[in-house]
Amino acid sequence: MKQKTSPSILIVPGLRDHVPEHWQTLLQATLPNAVSVAPLERDKLSRAARVAALDAALAAIHGPVILVAHSAGVMITVHWARWHEREIHGALLATPPDLERPMPAGYPTVDVLRQNDWFPCPHQPLPFPSIVAASRNDPLAQFDRVVAMANDWGSRLVDLGEVGHLNPAAGFGEWPMAETLIRELL
Template structure:
């Protein structure tokens, strides 16, 4: 791509927003053309508020965009895509959370997620190219469930092996594969 058409990388964090040691935060610091959806001050569990924050962040970007979403950030993105028609160059979805099944203790309950608009998870094909990175031992989503989501969205599935939830708790700070997958979308 030429300089004028180099996509902006927009980071879409999950419900825990920005974590200093997280691969998304570290990736944003490395890339000169990266931005992030800012953390919410209110309505932090509201899917509609998260979708609106993503849309507001996209409105500030001229030109092509590649979305880089992790965990519930993936769900924010698929909900956004169902409601908006802005052209997106592509998206990298890393270890999407399965919100259609109860999550472990310490995470929002199934009922709280339903009350805040997260259900049902959109399953129609997305209008832009996507790569879904799935973990074999993610405590927040079984590999088979993520593989089915990827198929429903028309995404290319990448088996990441046993990487947990691909976050600092699973031993991940930097995740160099993200840059490789982003280049494939560019």
């Protein structure tokens, strides 16, 4: 009888990479089978470099994988899915940004994102099960735009209510619901 292997959890951070008090960093520390995409040393805004880093992290993992992406990490994941055929067990896609609309001060402009090849945003269904966790007051994306993304990707939408961008600035360190949603993907 073949023993079932638990999927590895691959954390896909956003453009700010690894923030010590972020729920993804804290989650990785609590799950024995979790690893993270390594931070980029250069080309930090390049979509191609970010997708290549995700692909390299996946190449180092043998067996099933669940992706846990936040913010621009969601966009990295959906861009990766367009061009790669690695089997993915599932993905938790938390608070994707709407990169096609201007974002608050301190974030890359639409022109900078365009120069770094982030457009167009993929609208194709993902080839693996996914859950989009959406905030009703995310400063980086209007709720209706995230609903449209989830529909395009064939993802189940989870309405988180008003949680901002689900990051330390919005009051989130630990996010226990992440583990619940990951278990749904098992």
